[in-house]
Amino acid sequence: MNFKNGGQAVITRMLEAYGFKTRQALCEQFNVSASTMGTRWMRDVFPADWVIQCAIETGASIEWLSFGKGVPFPQNTEASVMSKATAPKVQYVPQINNQENPIGNLLNLDSGGRDAIDRLMKAYGFKTRQELADHLNVSKSTMANRYLRDTFPADWIIKCSLETGNSLLWLATGQGSKHSSLTTLVKELPKFHLNAGKMVECGSYIFDTSFLPANLSAPIVIQDGLMTYICDQNITDVLDGHWLINIDETYSIRHITRLPKKVIKVSSSINSFECGFSDINFVARVYLFISSINKSN
The missing domain is CATH 2.10.109.10 (Umud Fragment, subunit A)
Structure with a gap:
């Protein structure tokens, strides 16, 4: 799984998932600046954090959003448990506020890494972070840095959700059921x-x-x-x-x-x-x- 590039294709699929016409609409949905969007687009950076938010809000398949594979909109997804404001094919509303974007509130992309890593260990059934590091093919120092700095591991969450079938919402936020029947089938x-x-x-x-x-x-x-x-x-x-x-x-x-x-x-x-x-x-x-x-x- 390549989480380093392919960002332009991913952003294009996210536009389709939300039903947006412009990247500016996507900026407002994610509450990011146009320069942030422009930088990720130009550098083709894989937007793992946005993929998680988009998948939960629209019900789009995490595999389709990330890699363009599989069924774009499975019948049973976690979007059905969200409010109508985040149903599939969300319509563009300028200056979306916090009430209209509940997942944006639940996802703290500046922190929450330690809790998320603990949930990843539970999802895989690992006892130690070293086991998780070995499975993710990352160094012990990389795992330690993310854990100590509480960095949100969006790329690892996507990988774990695809491999285990565990609820993306639960992996990312701790909300809902771990073994949700609403995950991709x-x-x-x-x-x-x-x-x-x-x-x-x-x-x-x-x-x-x-x-x-x-x-x-x-x-x-x-x-x-x-x-x-x-x-x-x-x-x-x-x-x-x-x-x-x-x-x-x-x-x-x-x-x-x-x-x-x-x-x-x-x-x-x-x-x-x-x-x-x-x-x-x-x-x-x-x-x-x-x-x-x-x-x-």
């Missing part, structure tokens, strides 16, 4: 087909999030014959199990068993062999597979 995963050892992208699948394994960071779908695999490209360690691997630019799903002295056993239903750990490129770990009974005509 579907997730779109890129789909690839294995054809003669090559990975060929062929659209996407949309899944009910309750069907997917928890805590997938970079999920993809791989189709190989009658088998469909749900995999995660985020690899922290290679454990025994099924993997999407690349050997000499040939992709395949194989069962991997680790052996002593950095040797692994690579197995399929037809044959098996042993090789060095470094001889194989591990692309993604298989978490779930679906078998078709009959191949459609």
